[in-house]
Structures are given as structure tokens and as C-alpha cells.
Amino acid sequence: MTKELLGFIGVGRMGAPMARRLIAAGYSLTVYDTNEAAVAPLVALGATQARSIAQVASAAETVFASLPTPEIVQAVAAAVATGNRVRTFIDLSTTGPRVAAEVGEALAASGITAIDCPVSGGVMGAEKGTLAVVVAGPRDVYDRLKPALDVIGKSFYVGERPGQAQVVKLVNNLLSVTALAITSEGMAMGVKAGIDATIMLDAINAGSGRNSATQDKFPRNVVPRTFDMGFALALSYKDIRLCLEEAERLGVPTIVGNAVKQVLGIAKATQGPDADLTTIVKAVESWAGVEVK
Ligand code: NAD
Numbered sequence: 001m002t003k004e005l006l007g008f009i010g011v012g013r014m015g016a017p018m019a020r021r022l023i024a025a026g027y028s029l030t031v032y033d034t035n036e037a038a039v040a041p042l043v044a045l046g047a048t049q050a051r052s053i054a055q056v057a058s059a060a061e062t063v064f065a066s067l068p069t070p071e072i073v074q075a076v077a078a079a080v081a082t083g084n085r086v087r088t089f090i091d092l093s094t095t096g097p098r099v100a101a102e103v104g105e106a107l108a109a110s111g112i113t114a115i116d117c118p119v120s121g122g123v124m125g126a127e128k129g130t131l132a133v134v135v136a137g138p139r140d141v142y143d144r145l146k147p148a149l150d151v152i153g154k155s156f157y158v159g160e161r162p163g164q165a166q167v168v169k170l171v172n173n174l175l176s177v178t179a180l181a182i183t184s185e186g187m188a189m190g191v192k193a194g195i196d197a198t199i200m201l202d203a204i205n206a207g208s209g210r211n212s213a214t215q216d217k218f219p220r221n222v223v224p225r226t227f228d229m230g231f232a233l234a235l236s237y238k239d240i241r242l243c244l245e246e247a248e249r250l251g252v253p254t255i256v257g258n259a260v261k262q263v264l265g266i267a268k269a270t271q272g273p274d275a276d277l278t279t280i281v282k283a284v285e286s287w288a289g290v291e292v293k
Contacts, residue, residue, distance in 0.1 A: 003025070003026045003027045003028070004027060004028075004061070004062065004148075005027070005028045005029075005030065005059065005060050005061075006022060006027050006028070006029055006030070006060050006062050006063070006064060006148065007029070007030050007031075007032075007050075007056035007057060007059060007060035007062065007063035007064065007086070008022070008029050008030070008031045008032075008047075008056075008063070008064045008065075008066075009031075009032045009033070009053060009056055009063065009064070009065045009066075009067070009076055009080075010033055010065050010066040010067040010068075010076075010093070011031055011033045011038045011039060011042060011066070012033070012035075012038060012066065012068070013123050013126075013230050013231075014066050014092070014119065014123060014126050015033070015038075015064075015066030015092070016038060016041070016042065017123065017126035017127040018064070018066065018092065018119075018126050018131075018152045019031060019042050019047065019064075020042065020045060020127075021126075021127075021129050021151050021152055022148065022151055022152070023042065023045050023046055023047060024045075025148075025151045027148065027151075028046075028047075028048070029042065029046075029047040029048070030047070030048045030049075030050050030055070030056050030059040030060055031043070031047045031048065031049060031050065031056070032049070032050040032051075032052065032053055032055070032056045036049075052079075053076055053079035053080055053082075053083075054079060054080075054082045054083050055083075056080070056083065056086075057079070057080045057081075057082065057083020057084075057085065057086040058083040058084045058085050058086075059083075059085060060085060060086065061085055061086060061087045061088065062086075062087070062088045062090065062145070062148070063080055063083075063086050063088070063089050063090070064090045064091075064092060065077075065080075065089065065090070065091050065092060065093060066092040066093055067091075067093045068093070068235060069095075069238060070093075070095040070096055070099040070238075070242070073091060073093050073095045073099060073103060074099060074102065074103060074106075077089060077091075077103045077106060077107060077114070078106065080107070080112070081106070081107060081110040081112060086112055087111075087112060087113065088112065088113045088114075088115060088141060088145070089103075089107055089112055089113070089114050089115070090115040090117045090145065091103065091114065091115070091116060091117055091118075092117050092118065092119050092133075092152075093118065094118050094166070094169055094170070094173070094235075094238070094239050094242070095118075095166060095242075096166055096170065096242035096243075096245070096246060097163035097164070097166040097167050097170075097242075097246050098163070098245075098246070098249075100114075100116040100136075100162045100163040100165070100166045101161070101162055101163040103162065104116065104137075104161075104162035104163070113137065113138060113141050114137065114162050115135060115136070115137035115141060115142065115145065115162070116135070116136040116137055116161075116162035116163055116164065116165040116166055117133060117134070117135050117136075117137075117149070117165060118134055118165055118166055118168075118169035119131040119132065119133050119134075119152065119153060119169075120132040120134070120169060120172050120173070120176075121153060122229060122230060122231060123229070123230035123231070124230075125153065126152070129151060129152055129153060130153055130154070131152050131153030131154070132153060132154060132156065132172070133149050133152060133153045133154065133155040133156065134155075134156050134158055134165040134168045134169050134172075135149070135155050135156065135157045135158065135165055136157075136158050136159045136160065136161055136162055136163065136164035136165035136166075137160065137161075137162055138160060139157065139160065142155075142157050156168075166242075166246075167246060169239075170239060170242055170243035170246060171243065173236070173239040173240065173243065174239075174240060174243045174254075174257055174260070176212055176213075177236055177239075177240060177260055177264060177277070177280075178256060178257070178260045179211035179212050179213045179214075180212075180213040180217055180277065180278070180280055180281075181260050181263045181264070181280060182213075183211065183213035183214055183217075183218060184213075184280055184281040184283075184284040184285075184292070185284055186204075186209075187200065187201075187218060187222075187281070187292045188281070188284045188285055188288040188290055188292060189288075191290045191291070191292050192288055192289070192290045197218075197223050197292050197293060198219070198223060201214055201218055201219055201223070217229055217278050218292070221276070221278040222278050222281050222292055222293075223292060223293055224293075225291075225293055227275070227276040227278045227279050228276060228278075229276050229277055229278045230276070231276065231277045232273065232274050232275070232276070232277065233264065233267055233268045233271060233272070233273055233274070233275050233276070233277055233279065233280070234268060234273030234274065236264060236277045237261070237264050237265065237268050237273075240257070240260060240261045240264055241261065243257065244257055244258060244261060263280065263283065264280065266283045267279060267280040267282070267283045270282070270283055270286075271283070
């Protein structure tokens, strides 16, 4: 059975696997990305390639976006508003609460409902359809969209106002990067003390220090030295910056958060903005003079 026609803008590391799952679930997709090479594999699966954002928004009533920066999301949303069919814009990107609210207001002026819909769970979660999908926007629109959201993960409705889902997402990412940064320090310490990295992780994962870095990122991406989690340092830095800006606006202290932002900044400066987030460990390793492997 053919389901609703959907638009999808931005089919990079996260967007592509989400788009693939929607196609596999029977949705027709009209896709646009400035990088044509990213679109071709989806066309091979049956998607239609659009030549502009306006073309996507004139083909589909519901348009998804998965884009790298808040500035790009704002520009894309403005272009979406020029389409003549779109009614709902679902932003899967991490943009921060302020931009999500601004995008919501700007689109409302054109009669388009914005759904603030950041996702968590990485490229692997996007491939398996196990993402945490945090949603803020009108409840009735969420209820209507839920079958499509169920294809990409498990959704959590958090409120009516675009921007509220971004707060949950940013806090999630702050916790996740904090775990990665502190695990880098702890693991470098263990290895320098002569302990096998894998045995140390096994012990911690059976104990109270376990976290997403000890359970997933270190065994999968750091110890095998593959550094292929699929999330760029620059995007993570953007998330933490947005999180701390919002905390400041709300008047909440972020002492630990600011330390983590500094560690991330050092990693970005030394490894490069496109390096994988898991290379954060290298900043600690070069100082400590050991490798966690
Ligand atoms: P990415 O850079 O791999 O993909 C972004 C895509 O957007 C690219 O294909 C790029 O060509 C395209 N693009 C850029 N400008 C465009 C424009 N003006 N019009 C159309 N397409 C454009 O990034 P990603 O890792 O897939 O992340 C996308 C979003 O998801 C970000 O907001 C990120 O913070 C968030 N996110 C990423 C992960 C992850 O693990 N990678 C996890 C959760 C959330």
C-alpha cells in the first residue's frame, strides 16, 4: 500500500538512514540535498530527486529536515515557506530552543506548522529505527504524524511549544559528551597504570561507573581505534554551545558543562572540526602519553 508523500531535506549521516527507513516502510519521498551524491542512493531506492527546496515543499504536505547548523535550518525553513503544498515542517536537526521557536513563528506566518523534533541515538540508531525522537508542537499534529515517526524511532511528546524538545535533546547531548570526556580521562589513567583497556571497561560496565561511553563508544569506536561513531566534533561543539547558552538564559549553573565545552574545544582545534566525536580521547592521550587500545 502506498502511504503519504513526504519531503526530506538534508540526507547526510543521519538523514539518509532515516529516509531509507521511510522508503522501506512504503512512503513516497521527494528528496533534496545540496550534495547531489547524497541523494543518488535514495533515488536508486525509489525516491524522487528535487532540484530545489521549493520543489520539495510544492510536492509534499509534510516536509522533514535533517540539517547541520541552526543558520542552515533557518534558511531552509524560509525556502520551505515558498512551496505551495507544504502544511507541516518537521525539523529533526539539533538547532537549540531559540532557533526552533523562531522557525515556528516564521512558518506560522505562512500557515505552516513547525514540529520541533530532534533525534538522539546516532547513525546506528537511525539505521535501526531505534532513535529517541523528542517532539514539541501541537498535539493533534503529533498524533497525525506518529505513524511516520514510529518508523525512525520511539517518540516522546514533551510539549506544545517548538523549542521544548530542543531543551531535552541538548541536555541529553551534554550528558553524553560529559560521559565521553570523563571516560577518556579515566581510561587514560587506567592504561597508564598498566591495566588492559577491555578488562577495565568490563569491570566498570559491571559497576556503578558505567555510561554510554564505557558501554558503547569505547568498546566500539575507541579501543579498536576506528573512531567511526559518525558524529562530527564541530556539530557536538555546536550542541554544547547551544545548551550552555540556554542554561545561561534560564539562570542555571553549568560548571561541569563549561569544563566539558573546553575539552571539546581543544579536541576540535587539534583533531579538526570534521573529526569524529570519539577522537576527543586523543587530546587526553597525547597529554598522558598513552593510547587507550
Ligand atoms: P551531516 O553533515 O552528515 O548531514 C547534513 C546534510 O545536510 C548533508 O548531506 C548536507 O549536504 C546537507 N545540507 C547542508 N546544507 C543544506 C542546504 N542548505 N539544503 C539542503 N541540504 C543541505 O550531519 P548529520 O550528522 O546527519 O547531522 C544532521 C543533524 O542531526 C544535525 O543537526 C546534528 O546535530 C543532528 N544529529 C546528529 C547525530 C549524529 O550522530 N550524526 C545524532 C543526532 C542528531
